[in-house]
Amino acid sequence: MLQMVAGQKAKFTDLGITLQFSLTADITSQSAVVDVACFGLDAQQKLVNDDYMTFYNQPITPCGAVRWQAMGTQQRFDIDLNKLPNTVDYLVITATIEGQQTMQELGASQVWLEQAEQRLAAYPFSGSAFASERAVMLLQVYRKQGIWRINAIGQGFNGGLAALVTHFGGEVAEESSAPVAQSTAAPTTTASSTAFSSASKSTSSSSSSSASAPQPNINLKKITLDKPGSEHRVSLTKGSKDVLRVEAIWVDNGDASANNDDLDLRVGLLAQHGKHGKAMTYIHAPQEVGSLSKKPYVQHQGDVRVASANEPGKEVVLVNPEIAKHYGGKVALVFSVYSAVSNGVVSIASLQPKMRMQYQDQVVECVFNIEASPKAKSSVVYTYVIGIAIIDEHGITLQHSGETSKRMSEATPRLLWKGDKVDMKIDGAAMFKLG
CATH class of the missing domain: 2.60.60.30 (sav2460 like domains)
Structure with a gap:
């Protein structure tokens, strides 16, 4: 030596x-x-x-x-x-x-x-x-x-x-x-x-x-969540014009093919109260990109179809930080990535997806943990839930999920309010990307 x-x-x-x-x-x-x-x-x-x-x-x-x-x-x-x-x-x-x-x-x-x-x-x-x-x-x-x-x-x-x-x-x-x-x-x-x-x-x-x-x-204050159920609270600044930025980031799976390194970020929204309290809203590109200035107060920034060894894939969603005020109460958001069957045989685990939420200088990441999500190693598991956020007028509580869909299922994550808590099931209607 x-x-x-x-x-x-x-x-x-x-x-x-x-x-x-x-x-x-x-x-x-x-x-x-x-x-x-x-x-x-x-x-x-x-x-x-x-x-x-x-x-x-x-x-x-x-x-x-x-x-x-x-x-x-x-x-x-x-x-x-x-x-x-x-x-x-x-x-x-x-x-x-x-x-x-x-x-x-x-x-x-x-x-x-x-x-x-x-x-x-x-x-x-x-x-x-x-x-x-x-x-x-x-x-x-x-x-x-x-x-x-x-x-x-x-x-x-x-x-x-x-x-x-x-x-x-x-x-x-x-x-x-x-x-x-x-x-x-x-x-x-x-x-x-x-x-x-x-x-x-x-x-x-x-x-x-x-x-x-x-x-x-x-940002040296970044918080990383890697266990299902672990969570962190982000404070919102009253009257600030800063938006909440959420990124889904994934890497090239290393198989030398450019055809199967594609994930799609989807956001499901459910308000706790009001006439929209029982109806899920979904934001996904390119057909349901949403809006920051009107409902759903969430806007997808566009579809990204590839990752490379030099550049991770990244899809971005922006959220109006006053969304809870506009809906008249708490709002729950579920963030998931979907690997389309048409993208070819690839496991979500090989793409190592993570979610980065940033508001001003506060950054929280939900990272992929194979021990928490072993089913994601299968090439016939298509949906992975990165995180769930509950937003009120004072802040955001982001929670790591790591749940996956069943094998061969293209179901979409669905939320259900139970008092002040939210349950999630991956049994919603399938949504297919057009174009």
């Missing part, structure tokens, strides 16, 4: 490293909470986009090439460079310390590269190597002249995570003054749920981001 020191580099070919491996950070401290992330950077060493910051609250990249998991004191990234888009040339493992503590708090720690349960390279370090740094670039995997290499960096930033993100050409979202309620069921991780939530805009003396290139806006 190669024992590396800061600044040392090596070629994968010299170490016998293939394109599938893991990078594991084991960081020790008596009192400090340290979070580890992997940044995907382009050839100019700038963040590709905010989907390529992989950490406890965003545990997988859209392409599936980088997957995060925590194991006790260790945080591991399973990496498959075969799946990585050609726009990503660098993967950088970083560590960030919570609050105002510094990296001097660290004990004996290390980050290592492992393949087939064999450690091939390791970079050991401790707090004695640092002074007032609160964020550190530890290890880098990068491509140069077509050859992948590894580099032990050991470079820190006094400004913490905000300075680190700025160094990578990103922009940290400003803190919101609107209160955000805590989720009633937190994501299943062992990392701190607050370590990436306190940074505001900051600049770094080492920042060299291009003025002409767009800056990915990194």
